[in-house]
């Protein structure tokens with residue numbers, strides 16, 4: 222199954238998934254302008270500063286939008302997928318929302334969790350914060 | 352803007368499933384029709400511009416060169432333009448620039464589109480693993496890990512946000528596919544012509560909620576071609592290019608911070624195009640809008656400036672976008688019913704608007720149509736191009 226997935230685009234993505242295997246949701250911070258942004262990159266999208274530092278995210282955020290996938294390699298209906306606005310980084314994460322479709326609401330508070338994906342590596346998902 | 356460029360001729364295949372046809376066969380059919388329609392000799396064509404031929408196929412290289420050789424068209428300007436769904440409209444703009452610069456007198460833009468069906472992709476067989484990787488790779492290092500093979504979830508969430516912000520009911524959106532199907536029934540080139548009702552739309556399969564099957568474009572094949580020339584060289588059936596606008600937001604698919612319910616590139620490109628043409632969106636008689644899903648098509652009507660924000664649904668319900676309304680939108684049947692072959696779609700749109708402005712659209716003719724608008728987008732409407740055309 223993993224063989225159907227495309228290559229990761231940069232070293233930041235590889236490091237992100239390496240850290241995820243240890244149960245850490247990480248991203249990058251620009252040392253020049255102090256912006257913490259998601260997803261992580263090898264350069265700052267604002268000032269193009271190349272000096273970046275890895276920081277761990279709290280993994281807390283708010284559900285911005287959600288849907289279900291009809292045709293995909295995995296995480297099809299009834300799995301809910303959605304966009305989470307992260308509390309402590311500029312940017313959004315597209316993830317599995319581990320909530321029943323009927324229970325999901327725009328604006329609900331979520332926190333990250335990890336699970337073994339069908340692609341053979343650990344992935345992030347989001348649960349209600351409670 | 353004095354471009355002094357005219358659409359001299361248009362051609363397109365039927366839109367649909369061309370089982371057994373190659374991209375080259377489809378392209379030849381569309382190009383032959385466009386050259387004949389332009390009533391010019393092939394030897395007058397000095398430029399050949401094209402696009403890639405699909406998102407998930409074994410892409411043959413050097414499409415423009417192959418076609419020019421195949422049809423024996425020597426030229427002085429040649430390029431393959433790739434900017435996703437907006438590619439062929441951007442190619443038309445580049446050819447307009449070539450002509451207005453004075454270097455070229457007449458040229459050709461063609462695009463053929465063939466793609467894997469979503470069903471074949473989702474079956475994920477070993478024989479097409481390289482094509483599936485290609486499809487998955489479109490969604491970058493992060494979203495791709497959710498097993499993405501289609502951008503539909505992005506569009507679904509964009510529509511969800513719009514419905515959330517404007518308190519929209521599903522029935523409000525479901526009226527659009529019904530109207531587009533009525534238009535398609537009058538277009539011999541369209542893929543879907545059988546009438547449908549709002550009930551049919553709402554009871555059709557829920558693909559990515561809130562998008563129902565009948566609110567989604569099909570994966571179609573087809574080819575389109577456009578011959579452009581100096582306006583002074585074109586006979587009475589020529590249609591003038593009077594304005595163009597283009598904008599690309601610094602986002603691709605899900606914006607980092609901006610509202611998912613807005614498409615700033617569409618607004619900016621329409622403003623630029625209308626300003627260049629010296630018109631207001633209210634002056635447009637007939638428009639082809641690149642809406643791959645019913646909800647986002649309606650959202651684009653607002654960004655293009657046809658209606659105030661949040662007003663497109665009411666305008667649709669009041670018939671303002673129908674043939675005979677304030678602005679007839681997607682008289683071709685639109686992406687939902689004409690069919691959608693992304694690289695070729697902008698050329699299908701130019702075909703429809705040119706046909707309307709010439710008064711040759713038959714049963715779906717918009718009476719007295721003089722000003723037309725063509726819109727195309729790429730990504731999840733992260734980038735947009737708008738062209739304004741004027742009939743003689």
Ligand SMILES: [Zn+2]
Nearest residue numbers: 251254265268
């Ligand atoms: Zn910076």
